[in-house]
Amino acid sequence: MSQVDTQLEETKAQIESEIPDDISVTDVKYEGPELVVYTRHPKEFAGNGDLVRRLASKLRKRITIRPHPDVLSDPTEAEGRILSVIPEEAGVTDLDFHQDTGEVVIEAEKPGMVIGRHGSTLREITQEVGWTPEVVRTPPIESSTVSNVRNFLKQEREERRDILERVGRQIHREEMADDQWVRITTLGCCREVGRAAFVLNTAETRILVDCGDKPGSDGEVPYLQVPEALGAGAQNIDAVVLTHAHLDHSALLPLIFKYGYDGPIYCTEPTRDLMGLLTLDYLDVANKEGRTPPYESSQVREAIKHTIPLEYGDVTDIAPDVKLTFHNAGHILGSAVSHFHIGDGLYNVCFSGDIHYDDTRLFNGAVNDFPRVETLVMESTYGGRNDYQTDQEDSERRLVEVINEAHDRGGKVLIPAFAVGRSQEMMLVIEEAMRSGKIPEMPVHLDGMIWEATAIHTTYPEYLRDELRDRIFHEDENPFLADQFNHIDGGEEERQDVADGGPCIILSTSGMVTGGPIMSWLRHLGGEEESILTFVGYQAQGTLGRRIQNGWEEIPVQNRNGSGRTDTLTLKMDVETVDGFSGHADRQGLENFVKTMNPRPEKVLCVHGDERSVQDLSSALYHDYNMRTFAPKNLETFRFK
Amino acid sequence: MSQVDTQLEETKAQIESEIPDDISVTDVKYEGPELVVYTRHPKEFAGNGDLVRRLASKLRKRITIRPHPDVLSDPTEAEGRILSVIPEEAGVTDLDFHQDTGEVVIEAEKPGMVIGRHGSTLREITQEVGWTPEVVRTPPIESSTVSNVRNFLKQEREERRDILERVGRQIHREEMADDQWVRITTLGCCREVGRAAFVLNTAETRILVDCGDKPGSDGEVPYLQVPEALGAGAQNIDAVVLTHAHLDHSALLPLIFKYGYDGPIYCTEPTRDLMGLLTLDYLDVANKEGRTPPYESSQVREAIKHTIPLEYGDVTDIAPDVKLTFHNAGHILGSAVSHFHIGDGLYNVCFSGDIHYDDTRLFNGAVNDFPRVETLVMESTYGGRNDYQTDQEDSERRLVEVINEAHDRGGKVLIPAFAVGRSQEMMLVIEEAMRSGKIPEMPVHLDGMIWEATAIHTTYPEYLRDELRDRIFHEDENPFLADQFNHIDGGEEERQDVADGGPCIILSTSGMVTGGPIMSWLRHLGGEEESILTFVGYQAQGTLGRRIQNGWEEIPVQNRNGSGRTDTLTLKMDVETVDGFSGHADRQGLENFVKTMNPRPEKVLCVHGDERSVQDLSSALYHDYNMRTFAPKNLETFRFK
Ligand SMILES: [Zn+2]
Ligand SMILES: [Zn+2]
Ligand SMILES: [Zn+2]
Ligand SMILES: [Zn+2]
Ligand SMILES: [Zn+2]
Structure with missing residues (x-):
């Protein structure tokens, strides 16, 4: 019997000694960081106050209770009883029963109402039908990505359990390991900015943090x-942690599955x-x-299949000697400051990932409050001594001016934007400006x-x-559902209609005008002096x-008839730049993040910035806060303990 | 055909185009860093002025000419002719013919006379008999180590050629690799002092430098x-370089053969x-x-079998992108400052190994003159701010006083000493003092x-x-052969005789009184107040x-009858300490080594010293010479290029 099996046996015995005699435990298993307890008495478990909570704190593990397959009630019958327990306003859109684990996945428009206060409705469901409920949100706007991921994971359920x-x-x-470091x-x-990738290594464990590409290189x-890293074999990596989805952090993650990696990816x-x-x-x-x-x-699908999602604030065992906790980073959706607690109080390392320190319309500012942290690995994109940005308030005022000017002369506003993060921030700014x-009022395409x-x-x-979040929970106030927003899904024909129409705002990828539909918009609107x-x-x-920012007016665009030839377009549009909408903290924000960090770290590694930015930030933090700071090169190893 | 074979074919063609038509080349092969050229015309090769030298400089390789087996003359006949070419004073003690390679190993008391001016005698031998001569020195004092190593290598000749x-x-x-670092x-x-071991790593090559133990830990x-290092498999190491034989640099080298290493060890x-x-x-x-x-x-024998000896000053290809050159380090016999030239002018790293900067009686001071060097990895044993040592002149004077004092009162001088290096230095000091x-005059055991x-x-x-060296070449002046020196090879009986006799000097291991014959000497002489x-x-x-230095007088010694019991001996001898005979540079010597280094390195890693010593030396070098200095921890990686 392996050591893990012995440990599971002991855990089972311990659980049995802690719970009433009339509640059986048929099996205990690990599923990722969780301990799954199978029982013939799921209803009694659910009915017994905070039994599960007490067990979890006793065993210091995350615990999930699942019914033994023998005691599962019939799904058709269970369905009716579940729907009778959940308030109708929850808007249940799907119920999916899994015989193998006794789980029922409930998709609902308002997951909170399925969960109930402190999980009371969930417990009620189990007491009623014995099945273990899991809740996911029905996307308020249909998302093919979300439904593809969910369907794929459903289909790969068995392998995923393995x-x-x-x-x-x-x-x-x-x-x-008998050593500690x-x-x-x-x-x-x-x-440099790009190709984020680090190895966090203890005597016991090796963790890859991010694995991105370098755009433009x-x-x-x-x-x-x-x-x-992987040179000694991909199997030597115990876990991968992804701070956020931007390609400079994620693009090459699927590649490691090609190299034979078969372990977990932790991210939100x-x-x-x-x-x-983004990787597709x-x-x-x-x-x-x-x-x-x-x-x-297929490697992207492998990556998704191997992902173990964590929520902000969950302290999670990801190795015998490493606990990981994600915190909001304020940078893009799901971006996480990643805190690693190593050993039993041995050491704490925090990777900032990319951060935005101040609140924006989209996100709360980055969290910088931790139980302990000795070393911080810190992004420095705007770490240069002059990298101070315009306040977003001023930027918004300027954007309003630009839009009004275009509208007044009957023109359009064309905004190249990144699909993830900046576009949503712009949508919020525009929606608010229009509402107030x-x-x-005009269409926003x-x-x-x-x-x-x-x-x-x-x-x-x-x-x-x-x-x-609160506005989205009240569907009628969801700003992303505002009437002005129009999804261009009719191709060139729809673009032509928009171009022929009156004043409007167009947000289009790619954000740096390197391809994508923005090229087509330039063909349509490039000659309009009023836009x-x-x-x-x-x-x-x-x-x-x-180049356009720098004044280029002769723009190469691909010929419309698909011949592959390149035409030259003479740009007659006005060109404006409105700064201050970055997803990255500026120099002040980076300093504030460190200055107000609790506790103040002893060491800071300044990374994710060009040579000048990391040097500037590193020496500023050293002089102002007397910390040991470094501006590492690629391929170096730092030992902290 | 492999790429190396193609390259050898091309080399053969190039050689053929460079030499006269009447000289054939039957084969070219690599043997370690050397290119071996087989020919049916070895005599013509040898007779043709500096043909080999020209080829070597043209091909930028070390070249050895060997006769094709078909043209070898009969060894018995060849023996007579060889002996007739070599002057009798050379003192040939052995001739060993190897049919497989056409080599004849000539062991002689005076190898220089077998070689002749600029190798003239060697060429004469080849012209006479066709065989390729190799010369080794007959140890002036019989050495079982030397003869064991030579016999072992003879016996393993075939595997060694493979x-x-x-x-x-x-x-x-x-x-x-398409990358460079x-x-x-x-x-x-x-x-810390002990367990010296580094990995020098380029995009192409991984080299292990030293692999010692930590005495007393x-x-x-x-x-x-x-x-x-070896975690990714021992086969990932391309080469091992050993700076010198002390156990804190060599003790665990044989271990890597147990782990599957099968490549070369470069050392003198x-x-x-x-x-x-020492490892045995x-x-x-x-x-x-x-x-x-x-x-x-058996792993020690593997290590010896895989050793490729290099001489000081030989620039040797040890990888496609690495050239190694050893220089005298002045520390112990064969100790080498190891200079690595990486890439085609990309970077130069120098490992000091252990050094002695000033000349001693035994060795010239360490070499610190290089074509180029950007980074120096530097020993710091006596790098502390107060680690200045007595001048050896003063130390010798003090030693003379101690010896005279003991002699005057009819006592003996017992000196615990390390077998390698310090003992020979003491022998030279004593021989000189006696001669002058x-x-x-008294026996030195x-x-x-x-x-x-x-x-x-x-x-x-x-x-x-x-x-x-010059004195040893003239046998009658070899100080180590002086009559006073007596090898204790008669065990306890001889020690008893010595103890019963008159004034004398005894040099005995171990140097730190942790075991060995010194324990026996303490039993014999410990009670003598006059010694x-x-x-x-x-x-x-x-x-x-x-402990004895600190004043302990009650010494635990193992019972003489081998019962394993421990007796206590009361030490009545005088105890003296004479400093200044270290094999390591003191603080001044270390600073001088760097200060006079040509060229001055940009970066220095201070290692091989306790925490205080490396910090002191690192900050002194930074402040005095404005270099970037580091006091690394174990398990760190520094990137230089
Ligand atoms: Zn990012
Ligand atoms: Zn980034
Ligand atoms: Zn040494
Ligand atoms: Zn030493
Ligand atoms: Zn040493």
Whole structure:
């Protein structure tokens, strides 16, 4: 009998000794970080006050109770009884019964009403039918990504259970190392922006944090081939942690499954879905541009299948000696500051991921309050000594001016925008301005992946700013459902209609004018002197967006008839730039994040910024707060303990 | 056909195009770093002026010419002709013909006379008999280590040729990496003395530098198990470089053969022999103390079999992108400052190993002159701010006083000494003092491994200080052959005789009174008030030597009758300490080594010293010479390029 089996036997005996004699335990298993307890008496478990809570705190594990298959009531019968327990206003849209685990997945428009106060309605359901309920939200805007992910996971249910059991046994294995240390190896995004990837390594455990690409570079990928990472075999990685879905953090994650990785990815649920959306698009773009992508869509599915979603604040065992906790990072939907507690009080490392320190319309500001933290690995995108940004209030005022100006002369406002994050922030700004009468009512067209990304945002309102979340919960106030918003889903024909029509606002990808429907919009509107092309996001060196900002007026566009020939378009639109809508903290925000951090870390590694930014931030933090700061190079290893 | 074979074919064609038509080339092969050219015309090759030298510089390779087996003359006949070419004074003691390679190994008392001016005699031999001569020195003092190593290598000749061919093909493989970087990972001896071990890593190559133990620690071995070292499989190491034979650098080298390493060890020839002597003794001590040694003597033989000896100053390809050059380190016999030239001018790293900066009687001071060097990995044993040592001149004066005092009152001088290095230095000091009349003539007894270590020193006079080497070349002046020196090879009986006799000097191991014959000498002489126990080397914390220095007079000694019981001996001898004979540079020497280094390195990693020493030296070098200095921890990785 393996050591894990022995441990499970002991756990079972301990549970039995803690619960009343008339409640049976038929089996205990690990599923990922959770302990699953099977019983012939699920109703009694559910009925017995806070029995599960007491067990969880006694065993210091997350516990799920599941009915033994023998005692499951008939699904058809159970369905009626479940629906009678749940208030009708919850808006149940689907019930899905899984005989193998005794779970029933309830999809509802208002999950909160299915859960009830402190989970009372859920317990009532179990007491009524014996099945274990699980609740998911019905996307308020239909999202193909969300439904594809959910359907895929349903279809792969059996393999997923195997994965979870295997991962669970790995997490709860006996510690083998008799030594103790904590190290970080930098595989990318040091003295550069892009290809974020780190290895967090203890004597016992090796964790890969992020695995992104470097946009605009020619094949500069993270140094995965070194033995500290995957060079010694992908099976040496115990876990992967993904801070957020942006491609500079996620693009090459599916690749590691090609290299034979078979373990878990920890991230938030929205990060999982957005990663699916963005990496599939990444493959798409590569194919369209005639490049061979480094992996296939089947590896994206592997990544999704191996994802174990965690919520902000959940302290989760991910290895015998490592606990992970995610906290809101304020950067994009599901973005997480990732806190690692190592050993039994041995050491604490915090990876900021990308952060926004102040509240925005979309998100609360990044969390920087932890039980303990000795070392912080810190993004430095705007860490340069002059990287202070306009206040968002001023930026919004300026945007309102631009929109009014275009409207007044009968023109349109064309905004190139990133699908995830910045587009939703713009939607909120525009919706508010229109509602309060600062700009006239007019259609706002959303083109490219923006609509889909917005749908994913509305599926996870818990991850949005408090006020916004509350508005979405009250369907009639959901700003993303405002009438002005129109999804461009009619292709060129619809674009032509819009172009022929009156004043309007158009948000379209790609955000740096490097391809996508924005190119088509430039063909339609480029000649209109009354319209305004408005940049609201960072335009990287070498992109067409940056060139236009710099005054280029002769723009190469692909010929409309698909011949592959390139025409030259003379841009007559006004060009405006409205700064201040970044998803990244500016220099002040980065300093504030560290300054107000509780507790103040001893060491800071400044990463995810160009050479000047990381050096500036590193020396500023050293001088102002007397911490040990570093501006690492890629491929270095730091030992902390 | 493999890429290496293609390359060899091309090389053969190139050689053929460079040499006269009447000289044939039958085969070209790699043997380790050398290119071996087989020919049916060895005599013509040898006769043709500097043909080989021109080829070597054209091909930028070390070249050895060997006769095709078909054209070899009969060994018995050849023997006579060889002996007629070599001057009789050369003192040939053995001729060994190897039909497989056409080599004849000539062992002679005066190898220089077999070689002749610029190799003229060697060429004459080849022209006369066709065989390729190789010369080794007949040890002036018989050394079982040297003869065991030589006999073993003779016996394993065939496997060794296979190893060399394999290594040669590895070295000359095509570079695979399209990236370029240089990194060092610290596996031991950081902020501590002991368990020296580093990995020097390029995108193409991984080299292990040293692999020692930590004396006096309980099982603190280098971190070999991490993936940057052997964790990813021993086959990922391309080469091992050993700076010198001390156990804190060599003790665990044989272990890596147990882990499956099958590649080359580069070190000097005396380091190879001393490593054999010291690691076998290391196993012996472990066995005697009832500990299970981490490997067997068969792994020591593997290590010797895989050793490719290099001479000081030889620039040697050890990987497609790495050239290694050893330089005298002045620390012990064969100790080497190891210079790595990486890529085609990409980067240069120098490992000091252990060094002595000033000349001693035994060795010239450490070399610190290089074509280029950007990073220096520097020993710091005496790097502390107060680690200045007495001048050796003063120390010698004090030693003379002590010896005279003991002699005057009819006593003996008992000196615990390390077998390798310090003992030979003491022998030279004593011989000189006696010869010049500063102390009276009296016997000097050498006990333990000292005699054997001395014999190895005399086998390699090229590695000793210029003046000393010259004296050894003139046999009648070889100080180690002086009449006073007596090898204690008669065990307890002889020791009893010595103890019963008159004034004398005894040098005995172990150097820190932790075991060995010194324990027996303490039993014999411990009660003699007229005798003086004289410490001349560092006594580590926790050793009996240190305790005696601190005034302990009650000494536990094992009962003479072998019962295993421990008696207590009351020490009545005088106890003296004479500092200044260290094999390590003191603080001043370390600073001078860096200060006068040509060129001055940009970065210095201070290692091989306790926490205080490395910090002191690191900050002193930073402040005085404005270099970037580091005091690494174990298990860190530094990237330089
Ligand atoms: Zn991001
Ligand atoms: Zn990023
Ligand atoms: Zn040494
Ligand atoms: Zn030493
Ligand atoms: Zn040493």
